[in-house]
Amino acid sequence: MDVPLLRIEQVSKSFGGHRVLCEVSLDVHAGQVQCVIGPSGSGKSTLLRCVNLLETPDSGHVYLDGEPMGHRWKNGVLHQMSAGRLAVQRRQMGMVFQGFHLFPHRRVIENVTEGPMVVNKVDRATARRQAMELLSKVGLAEKAEAYPESLSGGQQQRVAIARSLAMRPKLMLFDEPTSALDPELVGDVLDVMRDLAGEGMTMVVVTHEMGFARDVADHVVFMDGGVVVESGPPEQIFGAPEHERTRSFLARVL
Numbered sequence: 001m002d003v004p005l006l007r008i009e010q011v012s013k014s015f016g017g018h019r020v021l022c023e024v025s026l027d028v029h030a031g032q033v034q035c036v037i038g039p040s041g042s043g044k045s046t047l048l049r050c051v052n053l054l055e056t057p058d059s060g061h062v063y064l065d066g067e068p069m070g071h072r073w074k075n076g077v078l079h080q081m082s083a084g085r086l087a088v089q090r091r092q093m094g095m096v097f098q099g100f101h102l103f104p105h106r107r108v109i110e111n112v113t114e115g116p117m118v119v120n121k122v123d124r125a126t127a128r129r130q131a132m133e134l135l136s137k138v139g140l141a142e143k144a145e146a147y148p149e150s151l152s153g154g155q156q157q158r159v160a161i162a163r164s165l166a167m168r169p170k171l172m173l174f175d176e177p178t179s180a181l182d183p184e185l186v187g188d189v190l191d192v193m194r195d196l197a198g199e200g201m202t203m204v205v206v207t208h209e210m211g212f213a214r215d216v217a218d219h220v221v222f223m224d225g226g227v228v229v230e231s232g233p234p235e236q237i238f239g240a241p242e243h244e245r246t247r248s249f250l251a252r253v254l
């Protein structure tokens, strides 16, 4: 098989004396959607944060397209990368959190054009055209000139997704993107994510939406206590889980 787009290799992380991730490994191939499920406190957010080096793993490595995150080879030796290079590498991954963190004083479209214009030096007209395409994709073209506070949580989250996509990431990381939303707003956000998956975007999605995981994921990863207890296609994880911990978690959430 070809090189995975994302490889998480034996990543461990502790806070104080508390081991939060214990040698977690995961391969995500281009075009795959992997959903990470598990109880609160099992290390799911820490894992995503280790992927884009918002947290530094204590040991282990993360590779994006075969390139080690935060490091580069020089004369056969692995060196720490400069902050500038790391920023470039990080931008290849989009991240969407539970909270939307839009710029409150900027219009919706400005939230989407900001990154491309400031960071990627895209000209204003091009950035706006691309932003409008993305806002259409998430169903919010008519809100382009609105301010975030006038939008519902679900609409704000869809803007956050459009803003992430504007940076043309190779991979999207989602950390419970619908957990802060009122139940009636969840569906629209999941629909956007479903469309994205259908277009072939590579995605790692931490979620409590088991229906989404079952329908959309190619691969489901069950974490508990900082380890991957079990992973496999959704039919296997939801239909015939091998481990007692997986079964008891699913019995609680389904």
Ligand code: ADP
Pocket: 015, 020, 038, 039, 040, 041, 042, 043, 044, 045, 046, 047
């Ligand atoms: P999940 O996303 O699965 O709920 P987290 O990755 O957020 O789990 O947290 C896993 C464990 O690590 C929890 O016990 C949490 O309290 C702890 N933890 C996470 N981040 C930090 C931090 N920055 N400092 C100390 N403890 C942390």
Ligand code: MG
Pocket: 044, 045, 046, 175, 176
């Ligand atoms: Mg979390």
